[in-house]
Amino acid sequence: xxxxxxxxxxxxxxxxxxxxxxxxxxxxxxxxxxxxxxxxxxxxxxxxxxxxxxxxxxxxxxxxxxxxxxxxxxxxxxxxxxxxxxxxxxxxxxxxxxxxxxxxxxxxxxxxxxxxxxxxxxxxxxxxxxxxxxxxxxxxxxxxxxxxxxxxxxxxxxxxxxxxxxxxxxxxxxxxxxxxxxxxxxxxxxxxxxxxxxxxxxxxxxxxxxxxxxxxxxxxxxxxxxxxxxxxxxxxxxxxxxxxxxxxxxxxxxxxxxxxxxxxxxxxxxxxxxxxxxxxxxxxxxxxxxxxxxxxxxxxxxxxxxxxxxxxxxxxxxxxxxxxxxxxxxxxxxxxxxxxxxxxxxxxxxxxxxxxxxxxxxxxxxxxxxxxxxxxxxxxxxxxxxxxxxxxxxxxxx
Numbered sequence: 001x002x003x004x005x006x007x008x009x010x011x012x013x014x015x016x017x018x019x020x021x022x023x024x025x026x027x028x029x030x031x032x033x034x035x036x037x038x039x040x041x042x043x044x045x046x047x048x049x050x051x052x053x054x055x056x057x058x059x060x061x062x063x064x065x066x067x068x069x070x071x072x073x074x075x076x077x078x079x080x081x082x083x084x085x086x087x088x089x090x091x092x093x094x095x096x097x098x099x100x101x102x103x104x105x106x107x108x109x110x111x112x113x114x115x116x117x118x119x120x121x122x123x124x125x126x127x128x129x130x131x132x133x134x135x136x137x138x139x140x141x142x143x144x145x146x147x148x149x150x151x152x153x154x155x156x157x158x159x160x161x162x163x164x165x166x167x168x169x170x171x172x173x174x175x176x177x178x179x180x181x182x183x184x185x186x187x188x189x190x191x192x193x194x195x196x197x198x199x200x201x202x203x204x205x206x207x208x209x210x211x212x213x214x215x216x217x218x219x220x221x222x223x224x225x226x227x228x229x230x231x232x233x234x235x236x237x238x239x240x241x242x243x244x245x246x247x248x249x250x251x252x253x254x255x256x257x258x259x260x261x262x263x264x265x266x267x268x269x270x271x272x273x274x275x276x277x278x279x280x281x282x283x284x285x286x287x288x289x290x291x292x293x294x295x296x297x298x299x300x301x302x303x304x305x306x307x308x309x310x311x312x313x314x315x316x317x318x319x320x321x322x323x324x325x326x327x328x329x330x331x332x333x334x335x336x337x338x339x340x341x342x343x344x345x346x347x348x349x350x351x352x353x354x355x356x357x358x359x360x361x362x363x364x365x366x367x368x369x370x371x372x373x374x375x376x377x378x379x380x381x382x383x384x385x386x387x388x389x390x391x392x393x394x395x396x397x398x
Contacts, residue, residue: 029061029222032231033203036214038395041234043213044220045100048082050227055089057224064096064135064234071102073110074117087125096239098135099125100176103162106146111158114139115165122171134239136174136195137166142181156188163194170287172240172277176215179207193279193343195238210392212236236395240265240277257321257328260296264288272368273319273330275398278337278344280313289321296323303340314342315369333368336386336396340366344396349386356380372396 047068070079090097101118105111125131163173174195196211205214220231267275289298303316315337320329336344338351354360372385388394
């Protein structure tokens with residue numbers, strides 16, 4: 001690659017980081033592959049193996065950090081010994097972070113216990129150490145001696161058990177594995193709809209499925225750390241705004257429905273809510289509201305106007321908040337989810353194409369969802385954006 005192209009990629013990466021309002025990075029970390037063109041953020045993942053780290057310097061080198069909280073079932077002896085130190089450093093230097101737990105589960109019960117392990121430490125970080133999670137809680141699934149001996153269906157059920165514990169508490173979850181595991185072991189349809197963090201130590205990620213983060217090397221170097229670091233490129237915006245850890249509790253006498261919406265990281269535009277991460281569960285949203293204000297009641301209805309408590313948040317669903325005798329109803333808009341099924345698929349770009357060709361109509365919420373590039377209008381550009389998203393060539397920011 002020429003020097004000019006390398007410089008161009010650096011400039012693109014800096015511009016993208018600025019667009020999503022991330023901390024400024026000076027890219028002092030070396031020995032990493034070139035950033036993909038669609039990179040929106042860079043980060044490292046660390047555990048106690050990385051020892052002492054200069055987080056003040058690291059804050060100028062990365063946009064995020066993912067911290068190991070522990071491994072295996074819910075025993076304090078299996079907590080990561082540096083987790084508390086790392087969490088407090090991220091809080092001190094305002095570094096967005098997420099969490100991962102390494103799995104040794106080979107039964108559903110152990111998967112649930114590992115979920116409880118992660119939840120215990122996440123809640124401690126939030127309630128005792130002043131942290132706010134900015135990324136999902138990831139489940140590291142790649143142990144050949146335990147998980148590797150389970151069939152595909154059991155692996156999926158173990159993952160569901162882990163993720164269910166966190167999601168029921170209001171947290172967003174994701175799955176980490178190397179490319180071989182993603183293509184050979186994690187083949188159950190359950191994994192088609194999870195947030196994926198893919199490890200492949202290569203000049204480029206050749207995994208053909210959709211994914212949000214690519215862990216590209218374990219040999220990154222920086223003067224901020226005595227050891228080499230795992231380095232990651234985020235190519236899909238998965239910074240979360242609706243988890244319980246991002247909801248600041250406010251006294252019931254002063255909180256308003258508008259404040260709750262803001263605290264959850266959503267954007268209200270004339271009653272339409274954007275900023276909801278794709279794949280967010282109804283239960284997670286309800287849990288987040290209750291943690292923001294115990295005096296607030298929340299009702300979420302599907303597009304048939306039936307009240308629901310499970311499923312995935314989709315375009316056209318409504319949420320009614322009632323606080324201090326005041327009720328407000330909001331309509332969810334998931335950009336790219338034109339047909340309102342909570343996902344982005346070929347159905348959505350066909351629906352948009354027909355709308356542009358005046359062969360079908362869309363509701364007001366669906367029109368907003370069709371504005372995939374968020375430029376205030378619906379055009380062929382949005383159709384192309386959805387097609388490129390499905391081909392893993394672009395992202396759709398909520």
